Amino acid sequence: MTKAIGYIRVSTDKQAEQGVSLDAQREKLEAYAKLYDIDLIDMVIEQGSAKCLQREGLQSALNRLGQDADALLVVKLDRLTRSVADLGRLVESYFQDHALLSVGEQIDTRSAAGRLVLNVLASVSQWEREVIGERTSAAMQHMRSQNKYTGGKVPYGYDLVDGSLVENKTEQAVINLVAQYKSKGLSFRRIARVLSESGYRSRTGKALSAMSISRIAA
Numbered sequence: 001m002t003k004a005i006g007y008i009r010v011s012t013d014k015q016a017e018q019g020v021s022l023d024a025q026r027e028k029l030e031a032y033a034k035l036y037d038i039d040l041i042d043m044v045i046e047q048g049s050a051k052c053l054q055r056e057g058l059q060s061a062l063n064r065l066g067q068d069a070d071a072l073l074v075v076k077l078d079r080l081t082r083s084v085a086d087l088g089r090l091v092e093s094y095f096q097d098h099a100l101l102s103v104g105e106q107i108d109t110r111s112a113a114g115r116l117v118l119n120v121l122a123s124v125s126q127w128e129r130e131v132i133g134e135r136t137s138a139a140m141q142h143m144r145s146q147n148k149y150t151g152g153k154v155p156y157g158y159d160l161v162d163g164s165l166v167e168n169k170t171e172q173a174v175i176n177l178v179a180q181y182k183s184k185g186l187s188f189r190r191i192a193r194v195l196s197e198s199g200y201r202s203r204t205g206k207a208l209s210a211m212s213i214s215r216i217a218a
Helices: 013-018 020-035 056-063 084-093 112-145 169-183 188-197 210-217
Strands: 003-010 039-047 071-074 099-102 158-161 164-167
Touching: 003 020, 003 056, 020 039, 020 071, 039 056, 084 112, 169 188, 169 210, 188 210
Parallel strands: 003 039, 003 071, 071 099
Antiparallel strands: 158 164
16 A cells, blocks of 8 residues: 655645635545545645745655655645746656655556656656756847846956946957967966056956966957
């Protein structure tokens, strides 16, 4: 007989205090367990949002999988999470080796059909993450091509003005001189000395070093 941990989550303090939603979920889990001959050894009850997976009750229930429980039983998948990406992480981390049972979606990963449904959901999750990554990468490339600031340290040779990168004439002059001296075979140390003697300084007002020249050259 499969031993399962029931997981119940309500969103608000009012629901937890009045117990209406709690009782409804508990009754559904007990009825499901009885119908499918599941040993419901415990129920974890939690109040809170499903915005993240780092919830004390959920983590406690998940950590018992493989110890005294074989499966996690929920009324609906949204009791675990409302995020497709987070559901995918749960599948990869816990439900490859242990069963997930959902009353509402009729998911039972003890069967081939149940595993298929959950794997489809996990695949959709992976696809969603990859699409978001591609869109983000394309957006960042477009912003860079338009000299838009994309975060991080403002590159040498530019100033940040109203969200756009604008050339800094003094720093651009240093970049051009570094390129010229480098083409003549001067070392970074020698270029730093020449530019410092000409009055050029770093952004912090210090003398240019061989290291800073190598970064400028790159």
